[in-house]
Amino acid sequence: MASAAPASSLSLTQTPPDTDWPERLWLTFVALGLLALAAAGLTTAPEAGYTVFWVGLALLSLGTVGWSRYKYGQRPAGVHQNYLWWRGSTSRGAVAWLTGVLLTGFYVVLYWWPEYLTHLIRPLEGLSQTLRRKPADQWFLYGTFYSLAVLLMGARAGYKYRHSPYHLVRTASVVFFQLGFAWLLPGLLLALQKPEFYFSYFWPLKYDYLFPGTVEYLVRDGQALGVFMVFWGAVLSLVATPVLTYFFGKRWYCSWVCGCGGLAETAGDPYRHLSDKSRAAWRLEVRLIYPILGLIVLVTVLLWLAASGRVPALQPAAEGLGRFYGFAIGSVFSGVIGVGFYPILGNRVWCRFGCPMAAYLGLLQKHFSRFRISTNGGQCISCGNCSNVCEMGIDVKQYAQRGEPIIRASCVGCGMCSTACPRGVLNLENGPREGRYQASPLIHADSLRILG
Known part of the structure; x- marks a missing residue:
């Protein structure tokens, strides 16, 4: 049970108080870290770029943790909602729009023009070789940035919700699964020359894990371990999910394990109040999320029918639908919109409107949990x-x-x-x-x- 704690009342003045100098100092570290990362991405001198990159990460990390401790660790415990709708960063003001544009731009470049991220990828070469025995690429950069965001903003959540054991344990859980199961373990599997596999993601969220091509690849290249991976994914999707949801609701996954939820609960926490509470938004949610779940079920069934050889004519259509799903839902919706629009639409846009796993869990929760x-x-x-x-x-x-x-x-x-x-x-x-x-x-x- 989540503990209740007094929440502070909103001030009647519409002018947020001035930021004091210690908070400005920590925010300056954050800003300098972001500028250093931008400079590292644009530099043409590799050695200088490496230094600037790691200095930028250090400043960003120090500033974020220091600011979190000062901002939330020094005030009385409780959920403070003061001035959320009057600050430009949390009320769809200029700062929020700028943040959204930068996040969206990063995802667009990551997915479709990764060559422009070369100078950010190169400094991670040593870390990638140590962990994965493979050269760094845009996905290792993304996974590292993603995990660092969950870790740093998880520290912020720890200071902010330190009065609630429920939230402290929940935050520790999403940080653990992101760092251990979604970043460290897949890299170690690659270092052992095994297929890269994310044990904290499974179908239908990781939609291709039950596709015939992925199953064949895991069994062929992973051998006994690959068979276990296929078994793990199938059992978690079709057996464990209904059972766990019956006893605990969808929170066992969406708020404790899932990496998408982990980022939303940590980095997206400042924007949770922006979610649209209108009935029109609820109708849009229903009209989007369940058809998306139906689409990935259809694609999976068609691919297996085509792979069985009984209906070979289905292969082109099934593969075309699979590519469309991967582009429109797997990339544009879950990444570009799902994270890039945090500062404008709230931190659970993907989970609420697009995630097929959330739809699957939601049906179980509402009717059987x-x-x-x-x-x-x-x-x-x-x-x-x-x-x-x-x-x-x-x-x-x-x-x-x-x-x-x-x-x-x-x-x-x-x-x-x-x-x-x-x-x-x-x-x-x-x-x-x-x-x-x-x-x-x-x-x-x-x-x-x-x-x-």
């Missing part, structure tokens, strides 16, 4: 803190006011609504299936008094 967020409407003061922190666009306050349990396919069980509630109204539970949809008895009693 024991997980729910129970509410005590008699204690709700309608402050709206819970809705403001919901990254999945759920208007939690409406449920809390009515004392209704929250059972939504989109809920990732992050627990932030419970943590932000000043009255302890919301509780994350893995209770029995019986009575799962019933509202609080206190609400029923109040209703009877009013009607009587």
